Amino acid sequence: KTRVDGVLLEGFFNETGLIAGRTLRVPDNTEITRQDYDRTRQGRSAALQWRSNDQSLELTLQYFYSKGNEVGRARNALVDGNQGSFRVYPGTTLELDGNNVVAGTFIEPNGYAPRPFLFPPNVPYPTNDVQPLLGPNFLVQSRVQSTQRETADYSANFKWNATDRLKLIFDFQYVGSKRTQTDFFTTMLNKGTYGFAGLNGKAVPDITISPPYPGAPSNYFETPGNYLPFTALDHIEDIPGSEYAGRFDAEYDFDNDWLESVQAGLRINSTDQTAKWSAYNWGVINPFWAPEASYLPNPGLDVEAVSITGFAHTDKSYATALYPSYSALEQYTVLANAVAAQSQRATINNSFARWYPAAQRPGAIDGYRPGEVNRTSEQDRALYVRFNLKGDLFGLPFKANAGVRYINYETSTDGGVGFSNLGGRPIYCLGNDPGLSPEANLRQRQTDPRCFVSDADYAFANGGTITLNQVRGTYSKFLPSFNARFDLQDNMFIRFAVSQAISRPGLGFLRNFSTVNASSPRGLNSAGVAVATIPACANVPLNVALPSQCVVTSAILQNPEGGAPYQANSAGNPRLRPEESVNFDLSWEWYFAKDGSLTVGGFYKALSNQYQQGQEVRSFTNNGVTRDALYTTIRNGAGATIKGVEIGYQQFYTFLPGLLSGIGFQGNYTYIDSDAMTTTSYAVNQSGGISPISTSLRLPLVKL
Numbered sequence: 014k015t016r017v018d019g020v021l022l023e024g025f026f027n028e029t030g031l032i033a034g035r036t037l038r039v040p041d042n043t044e045i046t047r048q049d050y051d052r053t054r055q056g057r058s059a060a061l062q063w064r065s066n067d068q069s070l071e072l073t074l075q076y077f078y079s080k081g082n083e084v085g086r087a088r089n090a091l092v093d094g095n096q097g098s099f100r101v102y103p104g105t106t107l108e109l110d111g112n113n114v115v116a117g118t119f120i121e122p123n124g125y126a127p128r129p130f131l132f133p134p135n136v137p138y139p140t141n142d143v144q145p146l147l148g149p150n151f152l153v154q155s156r157v158q159s160t161q162r163e164t165a166d167y168s169a170n171f172k173w174n175a176t177d178r179l180k181l182i183f184d185f186q187y188v189g190s191k192r193t194q195t196d197f198f199t200t201m202l203n204k205g206t207y208g209f210a211g212l213n214g215k216a217v218p219d220i221t222i223s224p225p226y227p228g229a230p231s232n233y234f235e236t237p238g239n240y241l242p243f244t245a246l247d248h249i250e251d252i253p254g255s256e257y258a259g260r261f262d263a264e265y266d267f268d269n270d271w272l273e274s275v276q277a278g279l280r281i282n283s284t285d286q287t288a289k290w291s292a293y294n295w296g297v298i299n300p301f302w303a304p305e306a307s308y309l310p311n312p313g314l315d316v317e318a319v320s321i322t323g324f325a326h327t328d329k330s331y332a333t334a335l336y337p338s339y340s341a342l343e344q345y346t347v348l349a350n351a352v353a354a355q356s357q358r359a360t361i362n363n364s365f366a367r368w369y370p371a372a373q374r375p376g377a378i379d380g381y382r383p384g385e386v387n388r389t390s391e392q393d394r395a396l397y398v399r400f401n402l403k404g405d406l407f408g409l410p411f412k413a414n415a416g417v418r419y420i421n422y423e424t425s426t427d428g429g430v431g432f433s434n435l436g437g438r439p440i441y442c443l444g445n446d447p448g449l450s451p452e453a454n455l456r457q458r459q460t461d462p463r464c465f466v467s468d469a470d471y472a473f474a475n476g477g478t479i480t481l482n483q484v485r486g487t488y489s490k491f492l493p494s495f496n497a498r499f500d501l502q503d504n505m506f507i508r509f510a511v512s513q514a515i516s517r518p519g520l521g522f523l524r525n526f527s528t529v530n531a532s533s534p535r536g537l538n539s540a541g542v543a544v545a546t547i548p549a550c551a552n553v554p555l556n557v558a559l560p561s562q563c564v565v566t567s568a569i570l571q572n573p574e575g576g577a578p579y580q581a582n583s584a585g586n587p588r589l590r591p592e593e594s595v596n597f598d599l600s601w602e603w604y605f606a607k608d609g610s611l612t613v614g615g616f617y618k619a620l621s622n623q624y625q626q627g628q629e630v631r632s633f634t635n636n637g638v639t640r641d642a643l644y645t646t647i648r649n650g651a652g653a654t655i656k657g658v659e660i661g662y663q664q665f666y667t668f669l670p671g672l673l674s675g676i677g678f679q680g681n682y683t684y685i686d687s688d689a690m691t692t693t694s695y696a697v698n699q700s701g702g703i704s705p706i707s708t709s710l711r712l713p714l715v716k717l
Contacts, residue, residue, distance in 0.1 A: 017048040020217055022209065028099050029548050031107065031114070039114040041094030041149070043209065043220055045321055046087065054081040069174040077166040085158040086339050090321050090332070092207045092222065094121065094149040102206055118208035118221065121149045148225035151205035152243070153334050156198040157342035164190040178267075184260040189253075195345045196248040196293075199314070199337050199352065201240045222321075222332045234334045235318050237309035242337075245352050246295040247345070249371050249380060254286035254520075273401040276416075282393035286520050289381045292431050292478075292528070296368030298356040307355070314351060315341040346370075376477065384429020384478030389520045389587075393422040406499070413497035420515070421489045426587035428484070428525025432635050434476030435531050438463055452555040459559050460544065462536035465568035473638040474531040474579075484525055484587035490515060504605065510598040515591040518624065522647060524585030529633050529642050532578055536565030579642035581631065586647050595619045600659075608677070609664035617656040622649040657685040 024042040031037050061074040099119040101107060108116035168186040175181055208221035224233040233239060262278040299307065309316060315338040341348050349370035356368040372380035399416030440446045441457045442464035449457070458464055494512035501507060536544045540562070544550050550563035570578035600614030624647055631644040665677040 014052075015050045017046075017050075019046045020044070020220065021046070022218060024094070027548075028114075030100055030552065031117075035112070037107075037109070037112050037114050039099060039117070039119075040209070041099065043092040043207065045090040045220060048085065048087040050086075051084045052081065053083075054079065056080070071170075071172040073170040075166075075168045075170075077164075079162075079164045081162045083160045083162075084343075085156075085160075087154075087156040087158075088319060088336055089152075089154040089156075090222065090334065091152040091154060092149055092205070093152055094119070094207065099149075102208070105208075108210070116208075116210035116219075118206060119149070120206055120225070148204045148206040151203045151207075151222060151334075152200050153203070153240070153336050154198065154200045155337040155339065155342055156196070157339055157345075158194065158196040159343070159345070160192065160194045162190070162192050164188065178265055180264045182260070182262040184258075186256075186258045188256045190255075191253045192250070193252075194248070194250045196246075197342050197345050197348065198246040199242065199298075199342070199348075200244040201309075201316075201335070201337065202243040203234070203240050203334075205234070205332075234332050237316065237335060240309045240316070240335055241307075242299045242309070242314055242352070242355060243297065244295065245298045245349075245356075245368055246293055247291075247349055247371050248293045249289075249291045251289040251380075252286065254284070256285075257283045271402055271404045273403050276397075276399040276401070278397050280393065280395040280397075282391070284391040284393075284520065285388070286390070287386065287388045288524065289386050290526075291371040291381055291385050294369075294371045294374065296356070298352050298368045309335070314348070314355075382429075382431070382478040383480040384431050384526065386427070387429070387524050387526050388427045389424070389523050389525075390426075391422060391424050391520065391523075393420070395420045410500040411497055413495070415495045416493070418492045418494075419490070420492065422487070422517075424486045424523055424587065426484045426523050426525040426585075428481045428527075428587065429478050430481065430581075430633060430635070431478045431526070431528045432476060432633075433474050433528070433530040435466060435471055435474040435534075436463070438466070438471065450555075456555055456559065459564045460536065460550075462534035462565055462568035465536065465565060466534050466570070469638045470531070470570060470640075472636045473640050474529075475636055477635060479635060481525060486588060488591060490591075490593075504603065506602045508598070508600045508602065510596070512596050513594070514596060515593050517591045518585075518589045522585045522589055522624070523587050524583075525587040526585070527581050527583045527633075527644070527646075529579055529581045529635075529640075532570045532580070534568045534570055537567045537569060538562050538564060539566045541567075579633075579640050581633065581642040581644040583644070583646035589624070589647065590622050590649050592623050592649075593621045606664060608667070610662070612659070612661045614659045615657070616659075617654070619652070619654050621652045623653060624648075625650045654688045655685065656687075657683060659683045 021044040022040040022042070023044075025038050025040050027036045028039050029036050031039070056077070056079045058077045059075070061072075063072045064070065099121060102118040102120050105118040107114055166186070166188045169184070171183040173181045173183075204225040206221075206223045206225055208223070210219040210221075222234075224230075230236070259281045260278065262276065264274055264276045266274045316335045317338045318333055319336045320333045353368060353370055353373065369375070371377070374382065376382050395418060397416060397418040399414055402411075402413040402415065404411060439457065439461060441449060441454045442461065445451070445454045446457075492513045492515065494510075496510045496512075497508070499507045499509075538544055538547075538561070542562070544563055544565055547562060549560060553559055553563065595618070597617045598614065599616075600612060603611045605611065626645065627648045628643055628645050630641050632639055632641050659681060660683075661681040663677070663679040665675070667674045669676065
């Protein structure tokens, strides 16, 4: 069992309405989290061995089985403010460090209040949807992620000493494995007054979350009717895989002054994996602006009171709030269907898209959309021959081996492309939403960028998937190698090696699936300026005419920091080639004592096709619409070199008296210089031009 807690303050924005004439920095988001992980594992194994009386035959059979289960449970208490909308709670003051707010309590007087959301019976509901004391959104979130892993491994080994000189070895192995996962995350919405302190040096800031109006009952956050089930997210995956492997080796010993023996062998391998991996399926299940929106109690969604006091491993008292219960989330299918029924009721007369569980989404077949099913298979064959040598050269005894390996493998990968969902154009863009006042309808039409996104972009970013053609690849290579050791003395040697090697990409790197994500729409005024960047456009009351510079007339899909309208990421690259290297190693070794040695070595490696992340602009077509996206994927690099030297020394000082004779020392020094390499998340390499120095010391104190 493990537990991870945290307090996160983020989203520091400039607020102009806290103190007249000043612009202050304040965090508008606070998250208090607790995550618990439970892991269990079961395993069993068996082995059977047999050997003939003359010891010429030997058979070994082995079986191994492992089953693991991991359940992650998480709860979050999240204050989600709106940029530029905070005001100081009446009767409280701010603590400042320059222009940074380090303590304060806040409300959002111009925050949008849904009908008649959280207004106590004795407070009249304002006609302009504005509540004088209305806190920022207070969200309580529960998540349960359950993962199961299962592996069965069967193997057989047969050895036969056919003659005094000929040895034969046969191996066979089968491995079958499967990973499944369900992940469900749901959010309930409330309102609360938000406060914090201690941003000027405390290890854990003090957070306060209190009711959004004076005189609220002490059990305000424990009252079900104050919560609206708001959003849901689920994810499912089912990844079975299997592997067959066979090996045959033969060795023949020679009675020769130079040639000790010859080894040869064959390797075959077949790997198949089908990854069914749904997109993370988020949606609003209960739009609070919809007339059909409902509050707790909600059929199928059990809740429980949880004290936020224990979050973040502190004894600070934040609040006791209602959370979706873990027991309900662990019944994934039952709860997902109940939440989907709520979404159907809440969106039946609303433009917001209905939420479906991942397995019931339109276009899903057996729980997954076509682009979410990715099959990868690999067929491998290899042959090798190796000559083991010995003798004297220039008066120096030596041992060496020289050989070559031929490899050939084929891969095939199915895949697809998934597209994010911009959602539907809200109903108030073209008419009046019956759930909003006339003033609110007008304000939404004037300020919501979604009203100005093109029909083509809505058609492109529709949350759908498309299936890609199967990609096949082949690779063949001869890999020679040579290793030699020369005996300068009985305790002093020189070793030399040269070889060519490859490192093949794992099946995960070969997956042929991409996701295309749309950037959030940004509203522009008639002058082409982003309205969200104009301070005067924040928090204009509904009963005040919107300044012309604050009226959105067009929209662009662009990140606030800039960037392409669409960004695409690949889960892998089916055309990825193995990394290749040519390696040279030379070392001098001196074993001056039974427990002491000094070594000096140098190495040089010429790399090609190393894995690294790259970007390019690529066109994607969906629903009859083509758009360019900045495409990020793993790909092969052009080449690089690594060279360096190593010095190692170790010794026990047994010549010292008494207990001191158990003192030992072990240390090494390594100098590395690399050229034209790029550090990426896919390969651990040194950055170009850097020559790092590393040292390590270990002091064994055996007798102390």
